[in-house]
Amino acid sequence: MQGKNVLITGGLGFIGSNIAHKCAGLNAKVTIYDACLDTYGWNFANIKEIKDKVEFIKGDIRDFNLFKKHIKNKDIIFDCAAQISHTISIKRPFLDIDINCKGPMTILECARKFNDKVKIVYAGTRGQIGRLKYKPADENHPTEPTDINGINKLAAEKYYLFYNRVYGFKTVSIRVNNTYGIRSQMKHGDYSLVNWFIRKALLNEPIIIHGDGTQTRDFNYVEDVADAMILAAHKEKANGEIFMLGSGKETRFIDMLNLIIKLTNYRQKIKKIPRPKDRQSIEIGNFFASYKKIKKFLGWRPKTKLEDGLKKTIDFYKVRSEEYL
Numbered sequence: 001m002q003g004k005n006v007l008i009t010g011g012l013g014f015i016g017s018n019i020a021h022k023c024a025g026l027n028a029k030v031t032i033y034d035a036c037l038d039t040y041g042w043n044f045a046n047i048k049e050i051k052d053k054v055e056f057i058k059g060d061i062r063d064f065n066l067f068k069k070h071i072k073n074k075d076i077i078f079d080c081a082a083q084i085s086h087t088i089s090i091k092r093p094f095l096d097i098d099i100n101c102k103g104p105m106t107i108l109e110c111a112r113k114f115n116d117k118v119k120i121v122y123a124g125t126r127g128q129i130g131r132l133k134y135k136p137a138d139e140n141h142p143t144e145p146t147d148i149n150g151i152n153k154l155a156a157e158k159y160y161l162f163y164n165r166v167y168g169f170k171t172v173s174i175r176v177n178n179t180y181g182i183r184s185q186m187k188h189g190d191y192s193l194v195n196w197f198i199r200k201a202l203l204n205e206p207i208i209i210h211g212d213g214t215q216t217r218d219f220n221y222v223e224d225v226a227d228a229m230i231l232a233a234h235k236e237k238a239n240g241e242i243f244m245l246g247s248g249k250e251t252r253f254i255d256m257l258n259l260i261i262k263l264t265n266y267r268q269k270i271k272k273i274p275r276p277k278d279r280q281s282i283e284i285g286n287f288f289a290s291y292k293k294i295k296k297f298l299g300w301r302p303k304t305k306l307e308d309g310l311k312k313t314i315d316f317y318k319v320r321s322e323e324y325l
Helices: 014-025 065-070 086-091 093-114 148-167 192-204 222-234 253-264 290-296 306-323
Strands: 005-009 029-034 055-058 078-079 119-125 170-176 178-180 207-210 220-222 241-243 271-273
Touching: 005 014, 005 192, 005 220, 014 029, 014 055, 014 222, 029 086, 078 222, 086 093, 086 148, 086 253, 093 119, 093 148, 119 148, 119 222, 148 170, 170 222, 178 192, 178 222, 192 253, 207 253, 220 222, 220 306, 222 290, 241 290, 253 306
Parallel strands: 005 029, 005 078, 029 055, 078 119, 119 170, 170 241, 178 220, 207 271
Antiparallel strands: none
């Protein structure tokens, strides 16, 4: 990565900023490109340790004329800009289409016309799969998303793979799992529920969960996710491929929450309520993913156990909570 010209869309956000930290530490020349849209996770606190090592551009990936100016000399693009809330995608479907479909297509068309040698690593999502037909889910699992967000993210992934197949672009999709960790927004619970519960526990506020908490999830610590994205950018054999991320352990939602309670000494009782209709209709049930392919192709594996990652995250917010509340 040393000396590489790297552009990170959504670079002030959760995953994007963690990639920026790692790339800056590897002596890449990092440009952060972020639209700073309300309600999303952008935060200048996410890059305060590296602000003198990166360039920041306030820009929207849907703006073709602006984006084309910043793509010409780039070696790698990490596309992390997205509308990621499942419920917002249903309430505002045209917004989700605009950001999650028009945005990636703008990146691809700018690349086709102004820099067709750039490597593009796309941050996909496990939401592209939907309810599991078998587990652990792998890259061959049927894709039947349960919400608008999953459908649009799947469409964008197909755009990237199409440009690889037809134009020979160096593109790869990393289907990000339930990601938690440092530098995530904590202002609302529309996404990044683990971090939302950490906020609640640290502030000793009531914690409410939908259902009985026995549904399972597969959690990845954000620095492990950033490692996967950077490996995919580095390895030529990743071009044209899809990779699932996983932790190797299927975890009940309530067990994850109990770890947070233990690590924060939270004393209140968790309140369980029925899942609202708008959430029940898009609930995927249990989820568990295989990382066998990415381990075989790129040598990636999850390094951070759930309890260790939660402890790192809690310690981070104990010191810096005012920047994220």
